[in-house]
Amino acid sequence: MVSGDFHEGFIIKAYGGYYYVRVGPDVWECSLRGRLRLEKQQILVGDRVQVRWRHGLAGVIEKVLPRRSVFFRPPIANVDQAVIVFAFKEPEPNPWLLDRLLVLAAAEGVRIQICFNKLDLSDSGRDQWLSRYRLAGYQVIATSAKTGAGIDALAGALEQQVSVFAGPSGVGKSSLLNFMQPGLSLQIGEISAKIKRGRHTTRHVELLLLENGGLVADTPGFSNLDLPLLKPEQLSDFFPEMNRYRPACRFAGCLHFKEPDCAVKEAVDDGEIDILRYQNYLGFLQELKEKRRSF
Ligand SMILES: Nc1nc2c(ncn2[C@@H]2O[C@H](COP(=O)(O)OP(=O)(O)O)[C@@H](O)[C@H]2O)c(=O)[nH]1
Ligand SMILES: [Mg+2]
Ligand SMILES: [Zn+2]
Known part of the structure; x- marks a missing residue:
């Protein structure tokens, strides 16, 4: 050269x-x-x-060179998708946190992929998790970084894409990446050390290159779990299953809360929208209303 x-x-x-x-x-x-x-x-x-x-x-x-997109939390250019990773067990999925991460990722404007890991520890309860989020319209993969189950599907979803891994610590994000790419040797299982360092620690973001051309940021999770600054009437845009019914609500600005002739509430009553997802939606809605009042 x-x-x-x-x-x-x-x-x-x-x-x-x-x-x-x-x-x-x-x-x-x-x-x-x-x-x-x-x-x-x-x-x-x-x-x-x-x-x-x-x-x-x-x-x-x-x-x-020109950017295609900017992901804000954490700041990374040209991100294609967020992979939200939870575990079936140890720790149990926290649907409130999962739904919140789904709203945050959707507000970033990227594609979303859900991964439930530790399939080897799961019991019959796993089908409920998978179907809840598939029914809502998400792509869901079940994996085990221990047995290798589902890893090909996950690697396929990462191929030639720039992905951000997010999710609570301990669910196996680093283990999954190590399984796909043994050379990475990411540290696993240092949960307590991470928490002890406190929330003002600088987080170094790094993009890891996989053999299949995928690039992955193994982040310690979203740095901030505050809901994005949305108008309450925008919130249902970020729940794909509600989006489908919304055009049939009587009012254009329907919040799907107490309004009459609400197609979303009817779908909840008919079991077409998961009740737990809807309850989390109502919780987030309340939060956004309070935020707006405090401006
Ligand atoms: N049984 C089981 N344990 C796992 C699996 N994936 C990760 N672990 C364990 O879960 C703990 C946390 O894993 P780690 O990759 O550090 O999680 P991270 O904080 O999300 O990066 C470690 O003790 C791993 O050995 C899995 O699929 N099955
Ligand atoms: Mg990790
Ligand atoms: Zn409605």
């Missing part, structure tokens, strides 16, 4: 004033060209960039 050659790559990590850029099979440590620093252009993990080779595995970022 000649010093000054241009190459294209993408940023997998930012750390200590350097950007780590994957160029083909290698990772280069790159600084930012002065002009870009002056422009104060925010550069994110996931950004595609043009780099000039300097020496060894080092270069300079000359240009940031």
